Amino acid sequence: MISLLQQEIESQPEVIARLLERETHHIQQIVAQLPPFDYALIAARGSSDHAATYAKYAWTTLAGYPVALAAPSLLTMYQARIRMAGALVIGISQSGQSPDIIAVLEEGKRQGRPTLAITNDGSSPLAAVADHVIELHAGPEKSVAATKTYTAQLAVMALFAAALSNDPRHMEETQQLPTALEATLRLSTPIMQAVERYRYMDRCITIGRGYNYATSFELALKLKELTYLMATAYSSADFRHGPIATIENGLPVFLVMPLGATFADMLTLAQDLRER
Amino acid sequence: MISLLQQEIESQPEVIARLLERETHHIQQIVAQLPPFDYALIAARGSSDHAATYAKYAWTTLAGYPVALAAPSLLTMYQARIRMAGALVIGISQSGQSPDIIAVLEEGKRQGRPTLAITNDGSSPLAAVADHVIELHAGPEKSVAATKTYTAQLAVMALFAAALSNDPRHMEETQQLPTALEATLRLSTPIMQAVERYRYMDRCITIGRGYNYATSFELALKLKELTYLMATAYSSADFRHGPIATIENGLPVFLVMPLGATFADMLTLAQDLRER
Incomplete structure (x- = not known):
């Protein structure tokens, strides 16, 4: 059901x-x-x-x-x-x-x-x-x-x-x-498989920019309301300006990065995060 | 020095x-x-x-x-x-x-x-x-x-x-x-004594409202930049609307609550949090 x-x-x-x-x-x-x-x-x-x-x-x-x-x-x-x-x-x-x-x-x-x-x-x-x-x-x-x-x-x-x-x-x-x-909804099954590994996370960061700045906040709110984990939303610009220093090994960061005006900026951020 | x-x-x-x-x-x-x-x-x-x-x-x-x-x-x-x-x-x-x-x-x-x-x-x-x-x-x-x-x-x-x-x-x-x-600065010594107990926290929540909505965001940003802990800022209204469910025993919540228009609302929130 x-x-x-x-x-x-x-x-x-x-x-x-x-x-x-x-x-x-x-x-x-x-x-x-x-x-x-x-x-x-x-x-x-x-x-x-x-x-x-x-x-x-x-x-x-x-x-x-x-x-x-x-x-x-x-x-x-x-x-x-x-x-x-x-x-x-x-x-x-x-x-x-x-x-x-x-x-x-x-x-x-x-x-x-x-x-x-x-x-x-x-x-x-x-x-x-x-x-x-x-x-x-x-x-x-x-x-x-x-x-x-x-x-x-x-x-x-x-x-x-x-x-x-x-x-x-x-x-x-x-x-x-x-x-x-x-x-998008047809992606539900592969997404459900991909999120398995996050089963026991207790905190995460969500990042979006421009049109998807709102998405990062809504995603964090949904995660908090529905799973009680501590999710914090940022724009990529604000995140680079300080909070990026808080990233430690193992802290999940979810990037909202569709193709478009903000993609190159988000991709650079993803690469910076991978190198940390 | x-x-x-x-x-x-x-x-x-x-x-x-x-x-x-x-x-x-x-x-x-x-x-x-x-x-x-x-x-x-x-x-x-x-x-x-x-x-x-x-x-x-x-x-x-x-x-x-x-x-x-x-x-x-x-x-x-x-x-x-x-x-x-x-x-x-x-x-x-x-x-x-x-x-x-x-x-x-x-x-x-x-x-x-x-x-x-x-x-x-x-x-x-x-x-x-x-x-x-x-x-x-x-x-x-x-x-x-x-x-x-x-x-x-x-x-x-x-x-x-x-x-x-x-x-x-x-x-x-x-x-x-x-x-x-x-x-305010003359309070530095008692404040330093009071924060001792938070020495090993790795996350916290900051809440302010109205004039001090900005304070809760600035406080969270300072904590992140200077101590690398995961701090998330809210207004008390937004916090009640969902994220309050994420509060577990032991998670520190810092309330900015000077006397004034928002004091009664913040006090009610403090009491609600204490009962959790």
Whole structure:
């Protein structure tokens, strides 16, 4: 019998295919209707905050928009009044129930700024407050660790980046996501064999850069939540600037290094680590 | 004979007193002259990036301005063209030599945005490119780990937050910094006795929130750079959301919990941890 977690992991190609079908055109319409804005101000927590970190790279690289992450505690702890002039105000919450994320969107509305909710529940309080709502269509999330809702949030952020970029090739590429996810999931068996040797590790390091900076943090969070080991995430640049000194013989380091802009940098790091 | 590191740590009250004397009025003048801006866009790396994280809380809480951290790899890896409309563009670099930080300020200038350099070297390339330069006046940093330049960067960010807040009490409070630093350094002897018991730890967790979120990251970085142990930093909110499950008997957790807005939350966490 496969676990709920595994079911949800395996449902990702289907979830993303549904999301693309129902929201691609919707996102293009929203982007066409948005008033001018200078930057995105995103409120989110936990895995959703990692989706916001991904957006920081995707939105800036593809469309030039800076992304500011609004720390929720600015509102909950300090009752800060955030100036939102120039901002597109975005709240990301799987459940749409987080009071601090809702408070950021309410304030955006009060200040006359465009607001966007990204949530798995279109009837949630977060959705009720926003000008525009993107639903994840991921179905109920039953396991404790976010998997399908996290990748759905990333897909929404990629769709917005593509729509904002004015380059139709980017939007075409997003439509390949279900196929890419299926190909990735077919690697499960060799991956399960490869990770056998890590059965008794009690700590590790995860490293990613650029688009995959968020991946290294999400990977570390998943390892902590699901296996209780001590996983620490870095960008390769930050890791070289000090923490690399902590590497001792036998400490596992997992590098997220797909082909692309960051590959050469990650490969150099992998070689440096091998020589230690 | 005391180490260079210890000398630099002990020089902090003097460094900050000099900084306050030479830059308080200068910062007030800069704030009075700045054209309107909607948010701060900060480029920095390593410890300077932690100073930017501190600014995110101080600037928003005291003056309402959101702070976006511009990931340097957006420029170095992806050659992104960042839209800077509405931004006050800030570069923080102790040496003022980092090409990617300089590139962000050059782009700000090209787009007609106000630019600010915060550096320990007023004759550096970073200083040459900025409209306004705040020098740290910390003297040469000889030890590998940033100490006096990091706290000087925090002080600069606090001075700007106070000047932007239009509340003279905040500026008055900043003038107490050297006295507060002296009082803290007088605790060195009891602290040295208290840390004896951690002599053989090989990992630990550091937690701070709000203004001290940056402190937890800087503390972990210092522990890694100077003692090679595996230290992982969290906010208390993120820590509760999953990673708390990784706590086992005997794993040291260091909480940064001064009196103030976040104290009650940190105290609850300390009690939860004690019961585990």
